[in-house]
Amino acid sequence: MSNEDKRSNELELENKERRKFFGKTALLGAGAIAAPMTATMFASMAKANAAEAGNSAFVHPGDLDEYYGFWSGGHSGEVRIMGLPSMRELMRIPVFNTDSATGWGLTDESKRIKGDSAHLHAGDSHHPHMSMTDGRYNGKYVFINDKANSRVARIRCDVMKTDKMITIPNVQAIHGLRVQKVPHTKYVICNGEFEIPMNNDGKSSMEDVSTYRSLFNVIDAEKMEVTFQVMVDGNLDNTDADYDGKYFASTCYNSEMGMNLGEMISAERDHVVVFNLARCEAALKAGKFKTYNGNNVPVLDGRKGSDLTRYIPVPKSPHGMNTSPNGKYFVANGKLSPTVSIIAIDKLDALFSDKIKPRDTIVAEPELGLGPLHTAFDNKGNAYTTLFLDSQIAKWNVEDAIKAHNGEKVNYIRQKLDVHYQPGHNHTSQGETRDADGKWLISLCKFSKDRFLPVGPLRPENDQLIDISGDEMKLVHDGPTYAEPHDCMIVHRSRMKPNKLWTRDDPIFAPTVAMAKKDGVTLETDNKVIRDGNKVRVYMTSVAPTFGMSEFKVKLGDEVTVVVTNLDQVEDVTHGFCMTNHGVQMEVGPQATSSITFTANKPGVQWYYCNWFCHALHMEMRGRMFVEA
Numbered sequence: 124m125s126n127e128d129k130r131s132n133e134l135e136l137e138n139k140e141r142r143k144f145f146g147k148t149a150l151l152g153a154g155a156i157a158a159p160m161t162a163t164m165f166a167s168m169a170k171a172n173a174a175e176a177g178n179s180a181f182v183h184p185g186d187l188d189e190y191y192g193f194w195s196g197g198h199s200g201e202v203r204i205m206g207l208p209s210m211r212e213l214m215r216i217p218v219f220n221t222d223s224a225t226g227w228g229l230t231d232e233s234k235r236i237k238g239d240s241a242h243l244h245a246g247d248s249h250h251p252h253m254s255m256t257d258g259r260y261n262g263k264y265v266f267i268n269d270k271a272n273s274r275v276a277r278i279r280c281d282v283m284k285t286d287k288m289i290t291i292p293n294v295q296a297i298h299g300l301r302v303q304k305v306p307h308t309k310y311v312i313c314n315g316e317f318e319i320p321m322n323n324d325g326k327s328s329m330e331d332v333s334t335y336r337s338l339f340n341v342i343d344a345e346k347m348e349v350t351f352q353v354m355v356d357g358n359l360d361n362t363d364a365d366y367d368g369k370y371f372a373s374t375c376y377n378s379e380m381g382m383n384l385g386e387m388i389s390a391e392r393d394h395v396v397v398f399n400l401a402r403c404e405a406a407l408k409a410g411k412f413k414t415y416n417g418n419n420v421p422v423l424d425g426r427k428g429s430d431l432t433r434y435i436p437v438p439k440s441p442h443g444m445n446t447s448p449n450g451k452y453f454v455a456n457g458k459l460s461p462t463v464s465i466i467a468i469d470k471l472d473a474l475f476s477d478k479i480k481p482r483d484t485i486v487a488e489p490e491l492g493l494g495p496l497h498t499a500f501d502n503k504g505n506a507y508t509t510l511f512l513d514s515q516i517a518k519w520n521v522e523d524a525i526k527a528h529n530g531e532k533v534n535y536i537r538q539k540l541d542v543h544y545q546p547g548h549n550h551t552s553q554g555e556t557r558d559a560d561g562k563w564l565i566s567l568c569k570f571s572k573d574r575f576l577p578v579g580p581l582r583p584e585n586d587q588l589i590d591i592s593g594d595e596m597k598l599v600h601d602g603p604t605y606a607e608p609h610d611c612m613i614v615h616r617s618r619m620k621p622n623k624l625w626t627r628d629d630p631i632f633a634p635t636v637a638m639a640k641k642d643g644v645t646l647e648t649d650n651k652v653i654r655d656g657n658k659v660r661v662y663m664t665s666v667a668p669t670f671g672m673s674e675f676k677v678k679l680g681d682e683v684t685v686v687v688t689n690l691d692q693v694e695d696v697t698h699g700f701c702m703t704n705h706g707v708q709m710e711v712g713p714q715a716t717s718s719i720t721f722t723a724n725k726p727g728v729q730w731y732y733c734n735w736f737c738h739a740l741h742m743e744m745r746g747r748m749f750v751e752a
Contacts, residue, residue, distance in 0.1 A: 178562055178590045180599045182209035190552055190613050192565070193251040193265050194586075196220070197607030200246030202267055202278060207552070207613055208563060210588055210602045218276050218285050219246020219269045226709025227285075231684065231718040232632055237288050240274055247271035249609040250300040253280070254308035254344060258366045258450070258557040262618040264344065266311050268300040275300065275313060277347055281622045286631055287347035292418045294338050294352075295319050299361035299444065302344070304556075305368040310350065310400075311342040312371050314359035318380060321354070321415050321422075332380055338422065339373060339398060351407050353425035355396050355432065361443050365468050366450030366557070371398040372466070374441040374455050388440060388459065395435045395444070395455050395466065399475055402431050433474050435481040437464040438488070443497035443548075447506070447521065448559040452486075456495045456508065462488045463495050463508060465524065487528035489535055491517040499551040501561030501591055505537060509546035509566065516540045516549065516566055516589065518596055540596045542587050545569040548610040551591065555612065564589040564596065567608055575603045584608065623694040625715040632716040635686060646688040646716055652676075659723075660684045665698045665711060667691055668738035670731075673746040677723045683748075686718040687711045691737075699734035702748065708734055726752040 182188055188206030191213075196203055200220030204213045221228030221244040228234070234241040246269040254264040265278040273294055277287040291297055294315025303310040318335035320327065327334065339353040339362075357378035364371050373396050381387035403423055406412065412421035425432040438460030445454045446468075453466040470484040494511030500521075501507070508517045516539070523535035545568060552563040571585040583603035590597040627647070639646050642653045644662045650671035653660040659681050664671035665688070677683055687700050689711040700717070701708035704725055711717045723729070732745035 178592045180208040180588055190615055191619055192611055192613050194608040194611045195248045195251050197609045198247045199606040200248050202251055208588060210600055216278055216283055218267055219248055223708060229719055230709045231720055236285060240290050243272055251612055252302050253612060253614055254302055255304045256307045258304045260556055260614045260618045262620060268297045268313055270296050270298050273297045283621060289347050291340050292420050293415050301363045304364050305366050308344045311344050312362055313340050314362050314373055316358055318358050349420045351421045351423055353423045356426045363444045363446045369400055370471050372444055372453045374444050376440040391439055392436045393439055393441055395437055397433045397471060399431055433481055435484055438462055445498045448500050448557055454498045456498055461490045461493055464488050487525045489524035497548045499549045499554045500559055501551055502559045503561055507549060507564055509549050511545050514542055514544045516542055538596055542566045542568055543574055543585055544572060550611050550613055552613045553615060562592050564591045565611055574601055624713045627714060635716050635718045658682045662686045665689050667696055668740035668744040670746050676749045678751050679726050681723045683723050684718055684720040688716045689713050696737050697735045698737050701734040702731045703729060710735060723750045726750045
């Protein structure tokens with residue numbers, strides 16, 4: 124058999140496998156979506172696209188990327204920092220997970236930050252979004268939700284570390300999360316997706332679905348405390364904010380309040396809930412709220428008929444909620460409808476004044492393809508919607524879609540591009556701000572199947588970089604990624620000013636500094652052991668390649684707290700502390716103080732060492748803990 128015949132057979136096998144794959148995973152009712160392109164065809168096309176692209180996706184060695192990307196780590200529970208357009212992974216920020224490299228979830232500092240959820244070692248991070256000023260990223264914070272354990276965390280962008288974490292009361296499964304855009308991020312907004320009884324104490328009937336509610340949650344971004352919650356009809360999925368500081372909007376896919384799949388998709392329409400911020404704040408000030416489950420968080424009543432909310436009917440099971448950068452529209456994505464619903468934000472004042480009906484706010488519902496999930500925007504009036512079932516990105520023009528809705532004969536769809544495969548979230552460069560620049564689009568694909576070398580039954584997913592700077596979208600990069608990066612955001616590097624060294628007065632380790640002061644220890648100079656019964660606190664400095672203390676003694680069973688202060692002032696000289704055979708290790712960045720507490724449960728000589736490479740004599744940076752039986 125010739126090489127051409129062999130390759131022809133291989134292509135036919137690929138086509139059969141792909142048809143089988145889509146037949147199993149992309150069924151809707153009785154129909155399946157056919158695959159538009161094989162992997163081999165795409166590979167050659169991608170090379171040509173990269174060569175012709177108006178934007179170069181190649182970043183030369185030693186050059187810096189133009190953008191930071193913040194990727195959710197999905198069920199890994201972390202956040203990843205990417206460089207764009209190179210798609211290089213720059214750093215991982217542990218958030219809801221336990222991380223042995225940094226000691227996150229092990230150190231005393233991280234346990235204090237995790238607070239009442241310090242005992243949880245897993246999470247499901249979904250929607251990373253940066254704080255804003257006047258609708259523009261300000262490089263201060265990134266917020267991220269944990270769907271698995273109903274938490275919200277805040278990451279400080281000056282040190283790229285999680286500094287606050289809260290568990291949201293009265294809800295289960297915090298899903299969609301966004302920030303207030305204007306005038307600044309006073310509030311972080313997020314949805315409780317799963318419906319539960321308002322008094323969820325196990326004493327009243329748990330089967331009575333009429334007592335179930337979902338809550339919209341408004342969090343003070345600086346205090347990281349829940350300011351108020353709003354009770355709604357149906358459940359809540361994704362959310363977004365306007366550019367006037369007046370309205371928030373959330374999709375609902377279960378207006379039926381169904382408890383199984385059949386019940387949840389029985390209605391032909393679900394809805395978008397719009398929240399009037401000024402009215403919510405006024406109701407809060409007037410004391411028009413209740414509290415539940417023994418906590419003091421105010422819960423406002425935003426069910427149908429409330430002055431606080433309006434319910435806009437849209438086709439069944441909407442998913443994504445996205446605001447156009449010009450501030451004109453909310454776009455609700457259909458999921459089980461081939462359409463998206465365009466809501467005119469300037470009509471919401473009239474809606475809340477009862478001058479128009481809810482459906483009057485919808486100015487178009489363009490048909491795009493099967494399974495629209497999320498929409499992103501450029502700076503030219505175009506929108507980019509992921510079509511999950513079609514495995515495509517649809518590029519369409521918003522104003523043309525409105526014209527077509529009003530009866531004009533105009534083709535609003537500009538292009539459809541195959542992506543691989545089943546895209547969920549997408550994101551354009553700066554696209555959720557006033558600074559949308561129309562350069563890059565990321566498609567986060569849920570399956571990779573035949574895109575990369577096989578690595579066993581569990582396969583990576585696929586991030587795809589698309590050049591949108593020209594008239595046509597061009598797919599220029601595939602990137603394998605692990606554990607469902609659910610969502611991402613892209614910010615220009617000019618908005619970011621991360622520190623190169625820690626400052627000695629950083630609030631993250633301020634409680635440890637206070638403990639040392641109480642013990643009469645100066646962290647920058649002292650190397651001491653403080654004994655308090657069976658509690659032992661060991662203070663030591665580190666300067667490459669030595670610890671300030673090469674040995675210390677404790678008794679078997681003592682609770683030992685080791686505090687290490689890194690005195691190096693050279694960026695990138697990070698130290699670590701690892702106590703062998705005790706499950707103890709942590710990162711200590713330059714000029715930082717870190718502490719970790721453990722039980723000395725093994726007698727005899729126990730070595731500790733620096734586990735972050737720091738010096739040519741790094742291997743010699745070690746010491747002994749003597750544990751007396």
